[in-house]
Amino acid sequence: MSNAAEETPQTNASVPGGRRRHRRTPSSGSPGARRALVLALAVPMASAALAAPSAFAASGDGTAVTAADPSGVVGADDQQMAANLDTRVLDQRLGADVSGVVLDADSDSTLWDHNGATALMPASNVKLATSTAALSVLGPHHRFTTKVVYGDGTLTLVGGGDRTLTSADLTELARTAVAGLKSAGLTSVKVAVDDSLFPTPTLADGWNDGYYPDTVAPVRALVVDGRGVQDTALDAGQTFAKLLAADGVSVTGDVVRRTADHTDVPVARHRSAPLSDVVRVMLKTSDNNIAETLLRMTALGAGRPATFEGGTEVVREVLRHYGVSLDHFELHDGSGLSRTDRIPAATLAQVLELLTEPRHAHTLGAILDGLPVAGEAGSTLGPEWGRFDDPHSQCAVGKVQAKTGTLTGAVALSGLTRTDDGEWRVFSFIENGSTAAPNDIKDAMDGLAATVNGCWA
Structure with a gap:
């Protein structure tokens, strides 16, 4: 990663000495x-x-x-x-x-x-x-969970902070969702995304606008294939909508943002690899x-x-x-x-x-x-x-x-x-x-x- 701007940082001249006091750090293995x-x-x-x-x-x-x-x-x-x-x-x-x-x-x-x-x-x-x-x-x-829920005629793809979500994972979510819709006699649906887990993306102190979206994308809770785009959540939702359509469910309207309701019905979920x-x-x-x-x-x-x-x-x-x-x-x-x-x-x-x-x-x-x-x-x-x-x-x-x-x-x-x-x-x-x-x-x-x-x- 690089930044074209040159800067000479301020430094602090205090220096640690040789012998260190032994650190009695707490165990955190359980x-x-x-x-x-x-x-x-x-x-x-x-x-x-x-x-x-x-x-x-x-x-x-x-x-x-x-x-x-x-x-x-x-x-x-x-x-x-x-x-x-x-x-x-x-x-x-x-x-x-x-x-x-x-x-x-x-x-x-x-x-x-x-x-x-x-x-x-x-x-x-x-x-x-x-x-x-x-x-x-x-x-x-720990694993990060991406969910699909249904409510009021809309399938909502809910981001759970999984930055490793792939198109293959999204394909499985779509396949499971389509099976559920068809079993309920539904062949048409709206699609929304919910990335409300994180606040609106901002630039960190010390970043510049040139970082977006190549060096780092705006930090959202939903992204697919690590794509470096300005709105990774809508991008993931649009990919999801295409997968639904390819599997026989028509999608009406544009993909929009929506905060999932607690009454929405769980349809599918994907869990990431372990955090390790x-x-x-x-x-x-x-x-x-x-x-x-x-x-x-x-x-x-x-x-x-x-x-x-x-x-x-x-x-x-x-x-x-x-x-x-x-x-x-x-x-x-x-x-x-x-x-x-x-x-x-x-x-x-x-x-x-x-x-x-x-x-x-x-x-x-x-x-x-x-x-x-x-x-x-x-x-x-x-x-x-x-x-x-x-x-x-x-x-x-x-x-x-x-x-x-x-x-x-x-x-x-x-x-x-x-x-x-x-x-x-x-x-x-x-x-x-x-x-x-x-x-x-x-x-x-x-x-x-x-x-x-x-x-x-």
């Missing part, structure tokens, strides 16, 4: 725990029940920091990795406004830090926070539309309005619930398209560190599964995007899992890798404002990830 989380989210934001200390102590000197593990000894490999990063983060392709953090998830220590608390524009790395909130509030097995599958798809391909829909469904799941504001408020509270630092954290959407989003690399690393804890595997495992793998075709780290094909980073193909982020003036890469000993290394790198060619910036970023892996020693 439905009961998720219910408790949703109840907690209903408490005012200032509630101490959601407060958690920052996992990073401030050093404030603006320099890179290498931390000892709990035994007080830094391994030779980690020392070499940190020394290499000190040099490679100064690569001119990355520009002057770059931040990074590397964590040892097993010892709960910071192995390397370069301006890690500086809040930069994270681009699509925002999707890591959106996914964490969605899975925590709704649960990995939806999250995997969204992360592999960095799908902006799925991310924005999940933000709204997460807000509804926590009892908040299905708006940018409602969704981002829940994201903040979920991260706070896990003990993730929200210092200098500013969020305005679910996809990372907003040029006013600001997240420190330290915060993104903490979000990813949750994935290394077995107690969170049930709830958050889909994020780890969905992270693109270096060199994985069909993902945003695939060869078709020119990723991990540089002589220095090719060694990390298949060894690094990471979320990409790309806007004009912002490139990010945050992920995980394992050492030869099987220990987790979590990293986040963000640059803003580099004037180098985008592919050159990405090559430099991939090199940093290969450095963390240790294959580029």
Whole structure:
């Protein structure tokens, strides 16, 4: 995703220090725990029940920091990795406004830090926070339901926030609806759509009109085949009407909007794949539309309005619930398209560190599964995007899992890798404002990830 407008973001220069306090984050692997989380989210934001200390102590000197593990000894490999990063983060392709953090998830220590608390524009790395909130509030097995109801001579297609609905799914809904109509002796019907689950679509703070409808479509509760059109709900309704007609039921009049009545008779329904599958798809391909829909469904799941504001408020509270630092954290959407989003690399690393804890595997495992793998075709780290094909980073193909982020003036890469000993290394790198060619910036970023892996020693 890209935005032609150039902007140099404001940054905050405070820097986290080496040793981190161990975070005692709550387990959320069971439905009961998720219910408790949703109840907690209903408490005012200032509630101490959601407060958690920052996992990073401030050093404030603006320099890179290498931390000892709990035994007080830094391994030779980690020392070499940190020394290499000190040099490679100064690569001119990355520009002057770059931040990074590397964590040892097993010892709960910071192995390397370069301006890690500086809040930069994270681009699509925002999707890591959106996914964490969605899975925590709704649960990995949650499914989104699209319904067809009948009342007053009208079939109404009711959107339920399923951004993965396909023409094949709509065909099955139409087939079931036609069977019901014919059994009732009806051969003619009006068609309406109900996308009232979400408020009227708006632009997020930091978006521009040029995003619609290609980069992201107006966020509605009803869409088919992910089509990028201005009115996805009417588009889906018109497709549905054609399917009805092809199956022998005539449709009278134009497709219109209508809010389904509680007295309408259920005719058909389609349930999406589990949320865990939806999250995997969204992360592999960095799908902006799925991310924005999940933000709204997460807000509804926590009892908040299905708006940018409602969704981002829940994201903040979920991260706070896990003990993730929200210092200098500013969020305005679910996809990372907003040029006013600001997240420190330290915060993104903490979000990813949750994935290394077995107690969170049930709830958050889909994020780890969905992270693109270096060199994985069909993902945003695939060869078709020119990723991990540089002589220095090719060694990390298949060894690094990471979320990409790309806007004009912002490139990010945050992920995980394992050492030869099987220990987790979590990293986040963000640059803003580099004037180098985008592919050159990405090559430099991939090199940093290969450095963390240790294959580029």
